[in-house]
Amino acid sequence: MSDEYYLELSENPVQFENASSVNNVFFDEANKQVFAVRSGGATGVVVKGPDDKSSVAFRMDDKGEVKCIKFSLGNKILAVQRTTKSVDFMNFIPDYPHLEFSHECKTKNANILGFCWTNWNEIVFVTDQGIEFYQVLPDKRTLKLLKSQSINVNWYMYCPETAVLLLSTTVQGNVLQPFAFKSATVSKMSKFEIELPAVPKPAKLSLSERDIAVATIYDQLYVMYLKHHSRSTNSPGAEVVLYHLPREGTCRKTHVLKLNTTGKFALNVVDNLVVVHHQSSQTSLIYDIKLRELDGALNVHQPVLPARSINPYKIHLTGPAAAPSQAPVPCELYSSSWSVFQPDIIISASEGYLWYLQVKLQPTLNLLQDKGKLMDFLLRRRDCKMVILSVCSQMLTGGDKGNLSVVATVFDKLNQVYKEYLDAEQAYTAAMESGPSRSSTSYKRPVRTQAVIDQSDMYTHVLSDFTEKKGVKHKFIIAVLMEYIRSLNQFQIPVQHYLYELVIKTLVQHNLFYMLHQFLQYHVLSDSKPLACLLLSLESTYPPAHQLSLDMLKRLSTANDEIVEVLLSKQQVLGALRFIRSVGAHDNVSARKFLDAARQTNDTMLFYTIFRFFEQRNMRLRGNPGFNQGEHCEEHVAYFKQVFGENALMKQATA
């Protein structure tokens, strides 16, 4: 059961002083910092970030209740909102005056709803009557208005990753107006309308900011709308509707996630998965918008996996009250004091914890039966490599042995990703070679994600174990290996020779030589020197391997020396000599090697022929039939004299 939890809280949460009557807690999504403000700052402000470096502690004067507090990027300037009319600033840049300065919003009678830092010195005030975009000049302790826009605002939402600000407008609040910020400029994007389940009469604010979240999924910005179940429409449960918000162009409704239940929900995005927490059942669901559903309707998605709770979490009590031996206490999950922030943050203000939500992939193996779908799912995850490999192993050797078409599907999916990476890598190399300056687009070296499962991964983690495994039918082993090779070929990926060796080894083990012969005949096992040598070694058990090996060496056309060696070892001295002559390399071969082989045949006529050939070669090359010192042929010259007599030696041509 314990390995069924596919969601978990990060092991090292950010801890802060829990919220209380004297301690207010704020969270800044942009810097992911938690602010613990004690007594309005008079007794100290403790800022905890995701790592120790971004943690700060300081004091400020208590000038009233803090409504909002945020650092600009890089902790340069602190902005604090205490009233609805103005925002106060403090420099945190070394050597700048640490004095607070205040700025009132420009629009008359407007109330400040909040503010967002878009850069280290750029800030947007969101008021109920529009936005004001300022540049902060810390040395002058003033703000300079860059741009303002007048619009009625119900509430706002900011996505720090993309620097997009979303404003809820109109009476019902369902018309959203996005703005994009980029170094001192602001651009108005096209507004869009969220379809409400029912239009209330008379019109009143019907879209709450609680039901809207903004996050990037697969590098695209989406606005997620939690559409609650309504009695008037016959939908069986609540839905999450995703609106794709492109940089340019109009926003469109693209995905619908079916929740199949009702109640209170919260949204997270982890590893490009949409996670929907359901409070009453204390479970969560995950959705992958790239996973295509079979029914083909407008990208309607069902949960990838059955609903499961987040992995139970235990808190180690610390501090003076806790004895070191004290057992950790279980933490209440899905507590009503939890706040959820995008993309993957869960905060328990009452307990003083900030967790990152994480996806565990291993449990998905048993929860998702459709291996093809499982592969699609895993290939898009971050830390997927070992899980994918274990899926492959399980599929081949596990009890629920997948059939070959499933195996084929999985291999094809893996190799598709592998091929895309290889192509990208190749394009990059080509672009680098042609000179980086020439191409206008700057090429980035393609990132090798974990989803790239190459042949050596498959070989080491899956295939070599699988072929060794007892109790697996060899027919199945060979079928699987061939299926992998087929898949590689289909994606035009050159097959590594160790895979061929595995095929050959398996075939040889089961005496399936004729099968091997046929594979070689159709060049399924591509030519290579190691393969040819492997074949040569099989000759004693399967004589045709000799012919196959020689053919392969011949086709390689870089293995002439090897061919000579093979022929000489077969005592085909004349054949070897004729071969080396036919490729035009007979002037460079070692005479001694041939003469040795000829001597071993005990065929004196053959020896004579070979000897005479080399005498003639010497003559042609050096004008003298004798052998050089370096050729070490003295022994053979002596033998020749002994058998045929001194006079049989070739005479030097007399001029």
Place this chain on the structure above:
Amino acid sequence: MASGMQEKQYTPSLLSFFIYNPKFGPREGEEEKKILFYHPIEIEKNEKIRNVGLCEAIVQFTRTFSPTNPAKSLHTQKNRQFFHEAEENYWMVMVVRNPMVEKPNKDGKPPTVEYQEEEIIVSNLFNGTFSRAFEAGGVELLTQKLEKFFYRYLQTLHLQSCDLLDVFGGISFFPLDKMTYLKIQSFVNRVEESLSLVKYTAFLYNDQLIWSGLEQDDMRILYKYLTTSLFPRHSEPELAGRDSPLRPEVAGNLLHYGRFLTGPANLKDPDAKFRFPRIFVNTEDSYEELHLIVYKAMTAAVCFMVNAAVDLNREFCEQLDSLVGPQLTLLASDICEQFNINRRISGPEKEPQFKFIYFNHMNLAEKSTIHMRKTASVSLTSVHPDLMKILGDINCDFARVNEDEEIIVKAMTDYWVVGKKSDQRELYVILNQKNANLIEVNEEVKRLCATQFNNIFFLD
């Protein structure tokens, strides 16, 4: 032929064929029992006994000179007898009339020695070994079986058109690119997995082999049977059916061309019989009896072999049909397409410049540009029969020695015939070049090897 005298020409033909076992009637007066099969059947009993006795005598007589290797053939003026001990004490004898022209000094050597050996194996394929049958049902069953088989088989024997290719008994492999070949592999593996009854599979396209799950020796015989007997019998309806629309398949509404060549002719026929021919493979060691299911879609044919102990029923055949039919149809068109692409790449192939026959003893691969098309009854060759005889003679010479060699023959009418043997391969080339000399012919053959056989190791 212009002369008034009508030139009489006899082609080699089968005079008689019989099988006997001397152990079955050792006593005088019981000689008839020795004879297990005799063709032609009409021959009078005494003559049969006499002929069998004569053969027995010849074999016994020659055994005194070579105890382990008795006579294999006897050549007389009119005919030639071949003796073959198929299994211990089981003898097969074939009497062939020599071909004769008016001047009967030149006899062609019909290369039937090897041919004969093969038919025994073919018989093994369908009948199992003689002794097995004898053990199973005594002499009567054996004679019955032999009659049934050889009656049919001898009709497919066309001695007058036998040539070198029949000597080799090779397998023609379909040239195919790696990817399509792997697809076929994948197809075969998947079918074998889904239909776990299937023990072996063989895949053919255009009457040429692509994949064999059987061992080479068994495949050689099966290939022979398929290409000389089964396929020709079914080629006629194939041609006629080409214009008929796709057969809509009920299940899944998939269209396919698949049909059974053995077993039920029409699956929808309620009286369809689900009986398949049985074959025997691996007779050397495990001795397996199998059903032979041959299924064909367009020009792709697949043989599925299922253990004979299993009863094949309608359900199985329907399952096979619905599983294999659509896939095979698709695969067949894939292969065809790929083949056409490859041919286009290699350039429009005109009438090949060289006429050659190639055979590799290692994988039994044969290739011929001499034969236009092998049909059931006649093999059409594009060269004169005299030249074919020279090829046969060269082959006989090659068979005598183990060394690699090369023989160049200058035939009449300006033809050169070159035979080349390298390792286990044999190549025969016929060149027609007026006034060519030996060196030029040699160069020409070298060129041929370089272009046609550049991917194999050929010593020159």
